[in-house]
Amino acid sequence: MSRILTTLGLLALLPVCAAAQDTQVAVGGLKQDTSAPVEVTADALQINQTEGTALYTGNVVVVQGDLRLAAPSVLVVYSEAASRLERLEATGGVTLVGPEEAAEAQRADYDFDTGTLVLTGDVLLTQGNSALTSESMIVNLDDGTARMTGRVRSVLQPSGGN
Template sequence: MSLPKSIFLAIALLFSTAALAQSFEVAFGSLQQDTDQPVEVNADSLSVNQADGTATFSGNVLISQGGMRMSAPEVQVFYNEESSGISRLVATGGVLLVKDQDAAESREADYSVEGGTVVMVGDVLLTQGNNTLHSQKMTVNLETGTAQMEGRVKTILRTGDN
C-alpha cells in the first residue's frame, strides 16, 4: 500500500471512530446567526391563548430570521412577558432547519431566541454538502455557529472521488 493511501486510511479510521462516539461537535452554517434580528412567521392558521400568552401557528409553518429558515407542521410561540418579544419557538411534527449550505431534519425542535440555541431531537439528520451525520439530539449554538451531536452519532464522510 502506498504512503498516501496509508495516510488516507488512517485519517478515515480516525473520523469513523470519532463518529461512533456518544458526542460529536460540528460547524453549522458558515455564518453566525444574529438572534436580535426580527423573527418572521408564516402559516395557514394562528390560534392565540390569552390565558398563558402563547400562540400556535399551524399548517405549512415557515419561520425565518436573517439567513436561517425553519419549517414544520406546527409551531408554538412563547413570549417574554417583560420585553413583549419572542422567548422561544417549539416546532413539532417533522422539522427542517436550514442555514447557509447546511440542513438538519428532526421530529421536534426548540429554538430559544433569548439563549441563541436550537435543540433538535428525534432522528436528527444533518446534511453538509455530500456529508451526513445522524444522531438523536443536536444542539446548535447560533452565536458560535457550532452544533453538538449526541446519542449514537453516525456519519458518512465522502471523499472527493465519491
C-alpha cells in the first residue's frame, strides 16, 4: 500500500508525464479465468433472497485465481434462479492486486457474464515502477487488456531505472 501511495506522490511531483483522454493498456497480470471459483471473506454478511443479493461488509476480500480485490463493502448479485453470479459491486475505496499490477479506485463493478471489470473514481494503476491515473478503467479479464479514460496521466520509467 505504501508503494502505491509513494507512486501517487511521485505523480504529483514529476514534470515528465503524458496526458491523454483515452489509453489502451496491457494488463496481462489481471488476465483471469472468469469461470474460476470466487471466494469472499468479510466481517459481516446480509442476504436478501427476494432481490438475489448478498452484501458483504467490513474488510471484504474477494479472490478469484490470482486476482485479489479488497473493499469496505461488496454487493454480490445473483441470477434470477440464484444459480450463478451475475455481477459484483465493490464500493468505498477498492484495491485490486494481480501478479504484475495493482490498482486503486473508488468503485469496482465486475460483470461475470462479460468478464469485464470497471474501476471508476480516481483510478491508479501501477505496473512495476510505472504508474497511470485516470477517471475510469475497463479491464477485459479474459484477454488481459484495459482501456483508461478521462484525463489519463502516465509516469513511465525507462529500462535501467534512469
